[in-house]
Amino acid sequence: MLTIHTAELLVTGLTGPGSAPLPGGAVLVEGDRIARVGPYQELAAAYPHARARSWPGVLTPGLLVRGGDELLERTYYPDDPYEITELGAEPISGAEALAGLKMTEARWGNSARRGTQKLLARGVVALTGRITVPSVRTAVARSGLTILPPTPYEGPAGLNPFAGRDSAEQAFHGVLEPGAPARFAAFAVAGPAELFEQGPTSCVATVIGGRLLHRRR
Template structure:
């Protein structure tokens, strides 16, 4: 099925990648790939039977988070609402705190699933890291997130892909062009500058492999 995703502004890649931001731009998706990119009116006229999804704000490539193994294998996300009264709502990390939780492989897998949902809700489509826990690795694969080799980075891993970045585009994973994987996100902001200022929790939709994996309710 053909689907057109459109927003007030389309940003296909980092500055200097060859295409300027396009007001009213759109991405035509066929299966798990991008079939075409351009003004919404042109794509809709060329594919009149395509389903249209309209998003507020800015449509961009999905985001990359560094240190995914630290975020998902060495950080515990309490199960809301069952554990938050005792453990709080924030992520738990550090050897002593994790030892007190007496973590098991299934519990790590459940935590990782909650962690991947938090990443998807921030427009993340890829993480770097090397996963050694089978349960965590399975959770990451099932989430649809791409896994890239570990990369050097400064500071602790964070759920915020923009942490330590000077521009939102530095966190983009890939570009939006015909033939590329259908992997992108929409944010309720007016452009990359506001996205960096307000952060990834402005995400309203995340698409991976052509599938809508997160939609803000």
């Protein structure tokens, strides 16, 4: 099925001539790939039977977060609502705190599943790190997130892909062009500068492999 995703502003992540943000821009997705990029009205006229999804704000490449092993193998995400009263809602890290939870591989897998949902809700499509716990690797694979090799970045691991960066563009993973993987996100902000200022929780949609894996309700 063909799907057109559009927003008030399209940022492709490309550099050079013709790479300026496109007001009213859109991407045409066929399967797990981007088939075309251009003005929404142009794509809608050329593909009248394509399903259309319109998002507020800006459409950009998905985001890359660093320290995925720290986030998913050394941080526990309490199960809402079952554990919130006892453990609180915030992620739990630190050897002593984790030792008290008596973690098992199955519990790590369930925690990682909740962690990947939080990442998708922030427009994240890829993470770096060396994931070694089988149940965590399974959770990441099922989420659709791409695992990349560790990077030399030594800052604190966190759910915010912009941590330690100077702009939102530095966290983009890939570009939006014909033939590229259909992997992008929409944020309810005016543009990249506002995205960097307001943060990734402004995400309203995340698409990986052409599938809508997160949508703000």
